[in-house]
Amino acid sequence: MAAGIYLHVPFCRHVCGYCDFNTYAGMDDAIPRYVAALRADLDRIAAAGPRALAPPGAEVAGDWPVFTSVFMGGGTPTLLAPADLAGLLRHVRVALPVAADAEVTTEANPENITAEVVATLVDAGLTRISIGAQSFSSRVLEFLDRDHDPELPLRAVAQARAGGVPSVNLDLIYGAPAETPEDWSSSMETAVAAGTDHVSAYALTLESGTTYAARVRTGQQAAPDDDVAAERMAVAAARLSDAGLRRYEISNWARPGHESRHNLNYWRHGDWLGVGAGAHGHWRGRRWWSWRSPARYSDAALAGRDTTSGAEIVDEQGRRTERLLLGLRMISGVARDRVEPVDERQVARLVAAGLLLDDGGVLRLTDNGRPLADDVTVRLLPA
Amino acid sequence: MTYPLERIRNFAIIAHVDHGKSTLADRMLQATGLVEGRAMRAQYLDRMEIERERGITIKAQAVRMPFRAPDGQEYLLNLIDTPGHVDFAYEVSRAMNACEGAILLVDAAQGMEAQTIANLYVAIEAGLEVIPVLNKIDLPAARPEQVALEIAALIGGDPEDILAVSAKTGVGVPEVLQRIVAQVPPPRGDAEAPPAALIFDSVYDAYRGVITYMRVVDGVFRPGMEVRLMATGFHNAIDELAVISPEPLPIDALGPGEVGYFTAAIKEVEHARVGDTVTDHRNPVGTALPGYREPTPMVFSGMYPVNSDDFPGLRDALDRLRLNDASFSYEPESSVALGFGFRCGFLGLLHMEIISERLDREFDIPLVTTAPNVKYEVHLEPTLLRDGEAATRLVSNPAELPEANRISHVLEPVVDAMILLPSDYVGPVMQLCETRRGVMKEMDYLTEERVELRYELPLAEIIFDFYDKLKSSTRGYASLDYEPAGMRQSSLVKVDILLNGEPVDAFSSIIHRDKAYEYGKRMVNRLKELIPRQMFDVPIQAAIGGKIISRETVKARRKDVLAKCYGGDITRKRKLLEKQKEGKKRMKNVGAVEIPQEAFAAALSVGGD
Numbered sequence: 001m002a003a004g005i006y007l008h009v010p011f012c013r014h015v016c017g018y019c020d021f022n023t024y025a026g027m028d029d030a031i032p033r034y035v036a037a038l039r040a041d042l043d044r045i046a047a048a049g050p051r052a053l054a055p056p057g058a059e060v061a062g063d064w065p066v067f068t069s070v071f072m073g074g075g076t077p078t079l080l081a082p083a084d085l086a087g088l089l090r091h092v093r094v095a096l097p098v099a100a101d102a103e104v105t106t107e108a109n110p111e112n113i114t115a116e117v118v119a120t121l122v123d124a125g126l127t128r129i130s131i132g133a134q135s136f137s138s139r140v141l142e143f144l145d146r147d148h149d150p151e152l153p154l155r156a157v158a159q160a161r162a163g164g165v166p167s168v169n170l171d172l173i174y175g176a177p178a179e180t181p182e183d184w185s186s187s188m189e190t191a192v193a194a195g196t197d198h199v200s201a202y203a204l205t206l207e208s209g210t211t212y213a214a215r216v217r218t219g220q221q222a223a224p225d226d227d228v229a230a231e232r233m234a235v236a237a238a239r240l241s242d243a244g245l246r247r248y249e250i251s252n253w254a255r256p257g258h259e260s261r262h263n264l265n266y267w268r269h270g271d272w273l274g275v276g277a278g279a280h281g282h283w284r285g286r287r288w289w290s291w292r293s294p295a296r297y298s299d300a301a302l303a304g305r306d307t308t309s310g311a312e313i314v315d316e317q318g319r320r321t322e323r324l325l326l327g328l329r330m331i332s333g334v335a336r337d338r339v340e341p342v343d344e345r346q347v348a349r350l351v352a353a354g355l356l357l358d359d360g361g362v363l364r365l366t367d368n369g370r371p372l373a374d375d376v377t378v379r380l381l382p383a
Numbered sequence: 384m385t386y387p388l389e390r391i392r393n394f395a396i397i398a399h400v401d402h403g404k405s406t407l408a409d410r411m412l413q414a415t416g417l418v419e420g421r422a423m424r425a426q427y428l429d430r431m432e433i434e435r436e437r438g439i440t441i442k443a444q445a446v447r448m449p450f451r452a453p454d455g456q457e458y459l460l461n462l463i464d465t466p467g468h469v470d471f472a473y474e475v476s477r478a479m480n481a482c483e484g485a486i487l488l489v490d491a492a493q494g495m496e497a498q499t500i501a502n503l504y505v506a507i508e509a510g511l512e513v514i515p516v517l518n519k520i521d522l523p524a525a526r527p528e529q530v531a532l533e534i535a536a537l538i539g540g541d542p543e544d545i546l547a548v549s550a551k552t553g554v555g556v557p558e559v560l561q562r563i564v565a566q567v568p569p570p571r572g573d574a575e576a577p578p579a580a581l582i583f584d585s586v587y588d589a590y591r592g593v594i595t596y597m598r599v600v601d602g603v604f605r606p607g608m609e610v611r612l613m614a615t616g617f618h619n620a621i622d623e624l625a626v627i628s629p630e631p632l633p634i635d636a637l638g639p640g641e642v643g644y645f646t647a648a649i650k651e652v653e654h655a656r657v658g659d660t661v662t663d664h665r666n667p668v669g670t671a672l673p674g675y676r677e678p679t680p681m682v683f684s685g686m687y688p689v690n691s692d693d694f695p696g697l698r699d700a701l702d703r704l705r706l707n708d709a710s711f712s713y714e715p716e717s718s719v720a721l722g723f724g725f726r727c728g729f730l731g732l733l734h735m736e737i738i739s740e741r742l743d744r745e746f747d748i749p750l751v752t753t754a755p756n757v758k759y760e761v762h763l764e765p766t767l768l769r770d771g772e773a774a775t776r777l778v779s780n781p782a783e784l785p786e787a788n789r790i791s792h793v794l795e796p797v798v799d800a801m802i803l804l805p806s807d808y809v810g811p812v813m814q815l816c817e818t819r820r821g822v823m824k825e826m827d828y829l830t831e832e833r834v835e836l837r838y839e840l841p842l843a844e845i846i847f848d849f850y851d852k853l854k855s856s857t858r859g860y861a862s863l864d865y866e867p868a869g870m871r872q873s874s875l876v877k878v879d880i881l882l883n884g885e886p887v888d889a890f891s892s893i894i895h896r897d898k899a900y901e902y903g904k905r906m907v908n909r910l911k912e913l914i915p916r917q918m919f920d921v922p923i924q925a926a927i928g929g930k931i932i933s934r935e936t937v938k939a940r941r942k943d944v945l946a947k948c949y950g951g952d953i954t955r956k957r958k959l960l961e962k963q964k965e966g967k968k969r970m971k972n973v974g975a976v977e978i979p980q981e982a983f984a985a986a987l988s989v990g991g992d
Contacts, residue, residue: 289952
């Protein structure tokens with residue numbers, strides 16, 4: 001069984017307009033204390049053991065399983081000093097049992113990736129780097145508030161390769177109103193030419209409470225168009241497949257063997273620890289999340305207190321719903337026996353509408369169904 | 384003991400909404416000493432919550448005020464407060480018939496309004512002594528001389544003689560009371576004759592049963608007397624006999640000319656109808672008082688619960704509303720699109736709004752209300768009649784109009800409309816009436832600035848937004864009143880709306896042939912905006928018979944996924960999808976097309992224009 005560890009770094013040099021992750025700009029002074037808090041929280045969680053995380057009464061072993069992946073996300077993890085980041089990766093292995101061949105990923109902004117950073121992290125066990133390129137068009141980057149040069153991600157990929165990172169991902173965002181069809185095609189070409197092992201391509205989404213949402217409300221920026229997004233997704237699917245990157249999830253493509261084990265564990269409804277401000281975790285049907293405020297999180301962690309701000313125990317129907325909503329995202333689909341009962345009348349309608357495949361054992365989305373995954377999920381939920 | 388006839392004065396107040404009727408009534412209560420200043424609450428007589436909020440009177444009320452006149456004698460003044468809206472014209476006429484006099488109260492700034500004139504004509508027809516009074520003379524915008532001229536032009540008399548008051552401050556109110564004593568004739572009646580009284584209002588009370596307001600014409604009513612209501616045949620003993628002064632005051636006899644109420648364990652207002660005659664069951668009058676008529680709904684609409692589970696609740700609610708409002712009708716019907724509901728008939732649009740609002744407010748049942756329509760008289764082609772089929776039928780639901788080829792001709796209800804407006808706006812108003820298929824009957828200049836226009840208009844043309852359009856084309860200065868004027872043959876067609884090739888009954892409408900194309904196009908465009916994108920393309924068409932007159936397509940939805948979904952907040956995502964599932968359950972399915980209830984409601988709300 002796979003199990004993951006997620007570490008959250010809630011700091012950025014500046015927060016991009018579209019981003020609704022738990023991240024803060026201008027709080028660099030809080031970073032050292034936060035790094036110490038992450039270490040303390042890891043120690044506390046490790047000592048408490050898995051029974052403290054699982055639903056009360058669940059049959060759970062007292063010992064930790066061997067973790068198969070570690071993921072540093074943000075925010076911008078590479079805003080931390082390379083030595084601090086490396087120290088955290090090492091500390092995870094001290095606190096918890098992590099497999100020798102575990103996938104160890106960090107997210108990174110292209111401007112932070114230097115030979116020195118790469119060398120330090122690889123030395124600390126890093127196996128995968130996920131570079132936030134977003135686009136190779138300067139007008140799209142400007143729309144997204146990204147402040148890097150479009151050429152920068154290419155140099156970052158080269159640095160990672162040269163530094164011996166075994167697996168390199170590029171994160172891309174399509175469907176920004178400033179993006180032309182040519183912009184997106186050329187972003188695809190550039191990503192493929194860079195020789196990346198993995199591409200995550202996400203549709204720009206208007207999240208409430210973001211600067212982008214406020215700009216849309218006041219007419220300063222346009223909202224993304226769903227039809228355009230569907231078009232771009234189809235272009236990505238065609239171009240990346242041609243380049244030998246296999247799609248394994250709605251938004252993710254990889255060369256064989258380079259699929260993200262950490263993310264697969266999410267989609268397979270696996271268990272993971274979430275450590276850090278606003279991080280979510282999941283253990284055997286119990287979900288919990290920590291204080292969103294870095295200061296509040298740090299206070300609790302450094303005092304040795306529980307950092308959990310909320311939790312829920314998901315009932316059996318809720319778990320089936322989760323397996324369905326997550327499982328349908330994978331190209332391999334979801335086994336019926338993990339999600340049944342489903343609304344069989346809707347299965348028939350969706351199959352007839354060309355959105356769903358049903359071989360009696362597995363439910364899978366078609367290419368047309370993938371951009372409609374949420375609607376399909378809603379329809380399949382038992383009435 | 385009954386009150387001596389010669390010292391009774393029964394009167395009503397005729398006024399336009401906002402012209403200060405309720406305020407004047409309040410001041411009268413104070414001027415007669417019936418209510419102390421500090422016990423006064425605004426609009427003492429308007430008891431229903433909706434009435435108070437809208438500042439209008441829906442139900443009639445009556446209040447008895449003993450008044451010592453300057454001659455030293457005590458008089459009994461009965462103020463019968465009448466409803467003020469065209470929808471309740473019949474109720475107004477009954478209340479007027481219970482009086483001998485009427486105060487014509489006119490806002491000195493606004494001048495005469497169509498509704499006031501219509502009610503004035505009712506008063507004149509009922510033979511009432513009319514006392515004109517100018518109100519709001521303390522307002523800076525008041526132009527009392529001019530308005531006095533308008534009044535004199537209508538009812539004659541010397542403009543100089545018209546009383547002027549400020550109901551707000553109470554100035555002039557005692558003079559009005561004295562004028563009532565001096566000018567309104569006392570009622571006539573015979574205390575020895577078999578009892579007869581006119582019902583001018585009845586109100587349901589959950590504890591005492593129906594409270595029936597009456598004006599005694601002949602004879603004497605006493606508690607315990609077994610009374611009979613002549614139109615319905617209901618009879619029972621009087622439990623409580625009382626007057627309102629201004630709180631209920633039990634009384635042991637009510638004689639000729641007097642006004643009061645009784646209870647007699649009457650379960651619903653249906654049994655005690657406005658206009659009916661009350662008599663002594665053992666000593667009845669030979670003939671009922673004249674003027675009774677059954678309420679006739681003019682405007683119809685389908686009412687459907689948003690959640691089909693609420694259907695039994697809606698039935699109960701309508702049953703209960705009917706207990707205190709016998710003037711609306713309802714019968715179950717079903718719609719392919721909306722499920723089970725009721726076809727309801729109302730006296731007019733305001734009446735319809737009041738009922739919907741009460742359903743919402745008192746029973747908390749969310750409703751989809753279909754666009755209002757009138758009742759059509761459909762004459763079928765004699766050669767195509769089926770066995771046993773009647774040659775004419777009444778249709779109050781457009782979906783039930785027979786196929787076009789079987790129809791010989793259709794009649795629709797028309798009204799005589801009176802519009803009162805400043806002369807500057809005659810052009811735009813005539814244009815509005817023409818586009819609404821109006822036929823001009825008369826144009827009168829009351830003064831140089833004020834014009835009375837009379838049009839015959841199809842009722843169907845004025846029930847949607849005619850009044851709003853009239854107001855906006857005259858900057859709010861025009862007023863409207865109308866009364867039924869029979870049926871008129873007209874070139875009408877049924878426009879059907881088809882979704883994905885299937886007709887949606889709730890959207891069918893009966894429209895004049897010349898406007899059908901425009902209507903169809905507007906509905907199709909409207910629906911295109913309102914219907915969410917589906918899994919497949921959905922054509923929306925408007926058709927007359929089999930002929931498509933307009934078409935649009937709602938393109939299939941291609942993407943809805945929140946693409947970003949890893950780690951993170953699965954809880955939020957799951958709850959979002961669960962909520963969407965709940966939303967799906969509230970969708971109405973028309974064939975394979977899913978339509979949110981709100982879209983239905985929004986589409987139906989634009990029926991007219």
